[in-house]
Amino acid sequence: MKKSDLEDGSSKLKTTELQAQKLGADLEENRLQSLDDSLCPLSLCTVVHGQQPDKFLIEQGDNNIAQQDNASTETTKSAVLNDSCNAEKDKADVCSRPVDDTSTETEPSVSGVNSSVPDFSILRGEVCLDDLTLRELQEAFRATFGRQTTVKDKIWLKRRITMGLTNSCDVPSSGCVVKDYKIFGKDAKQEMPNTDEIPKIGFQATSLVRDQVIYPGNEGDSPSSSYYHSEDQQGSSKRFKRVPIHNDEPQGNLLTDQSTNKRTRKPTKRYIEELSDIETHDSTGKLSSPAKKTTHEVLLKPRVAPFHEVECPGTIYPTRKDTLGGFSVHVPYVSRTRRGRPRKDFISFVDREPFVVHNEVQTAVGMTLAKEREEGNHVRKASKVPLTVNSDRGHIEAVDRKEGVQDQQANVCNAASKPKTKQGLTRKHHRAWTLCEVMKLVDGVALYGAGKWSEIRKLSFSSYSYRTSVDLKDKWRNLIRATQTQLPAQKDGVCPRKINPSIVPIPPSILLRVKELNELQSQGGGFTAPVKFSGQNNNVVQGKGSGFL
DNA sequence: ATTAGGG
């Protein structure tokens, strides 16, 4: 009885030991993973690079010293984690026991059982990275991030490991000791400010951040990445605008550092957003130079940046690759999509489309052959455009039908003017100017004079309700520009531009006519040019020119 | 409301 009891006890003990060992390993893995997970957002914060270490080739002597000291804290920690994580496994005695002999039993078993499991022991206790060999550093890296590295740069490895272990970016490149996942100054063992807070935050944040896809790719990870160069070779802070560098001195005093608490800010959506924005501006290098602007133009106009972003599909968050602190990570950039004003007008814009078709059909009576071509153009466009808003389109069409053909013009006007009252910036649907329109415009200018845009619009463009007087003016301006740029080039002979069949260039005949009208009117000052004259010109030009159209 | 001009 007693004997069996004893045996039982011993076997139990063994099993429990084994369990505990496994548990310890699990916990380690858990923690490491959580660190890894939360590393990304946190590493967005200041990346400080201190002085280079003067010695980093010192072979490892006794860096396991403090392991036994650590055992107690390790124990409590494990217990706590155990409590929160797995309720079934937790038994205080089980936990406390094996951790005592981590240095003897756990390491070999953990690293021995499966070679794919990193040797976490190297991170246990007080680790002075400065004292590690390259191989050890690589091993430590593997233990920290769960992946191999071929990086041979000790400094980089040390920093990465320290960052990973402490979950902090505020890592000096040398002279620090990592203990219990905190950084200690090497000489004065003063704890780094705030770093004790970090593991908790990291742990909390893990759950929030877990579904972010974070994988440190190998390319971006190498120390030859841009991050590394810009930082290490330039001694930091020069072109590292991405993040303000608060703290070049890792041992900065505690008060100030607590006041500049921002570094440990939790990686909220907003945070990511901000940084990605900053990063975007930085990467594009588009420092809109206000040099050319006159003084009154300098006041910022809230213009919409034309970003062609894709709407993210419901639940799946797209990620973009980013390099953060030398890491190549995938950061969700949900918030980047349409941060500006929402596009409110697309309904009204769709609204107008059906009209165009009908209208064109209505007014197509007196049109030339060219006109028919345009019409086809319009129809195609109309059918293409509402593709994305099929559901809305049906409704709108129904409305249109109800309104009746007669009222459609009014309807369209409403639609066109609606978005203007709305604060949203609604861009008109781009309508390519057709040849017919251009000709009408030219005729109108010839008839009524350039500048009489409202007249021209009323009299010559009554059928094109979507052309405003401003449009006419703009088009005329463009035509004039075209005469100045396009005509001489064609005279010279070979047109340098690629011939794009989809874009029908304005025939030189019209262009010449525009030019003459322009010159005439700018000289003569607002008198009405005779119509016949321009007609003559047109013919002449046609005879002279390419004879096409 | 139109027009001119910059963006």
Place this chain on the structure above:
DNA sequence: CCCTAAT
């Protein structure tokens, strides 16, 4: 095309 100042 958009926006705004000037008329």
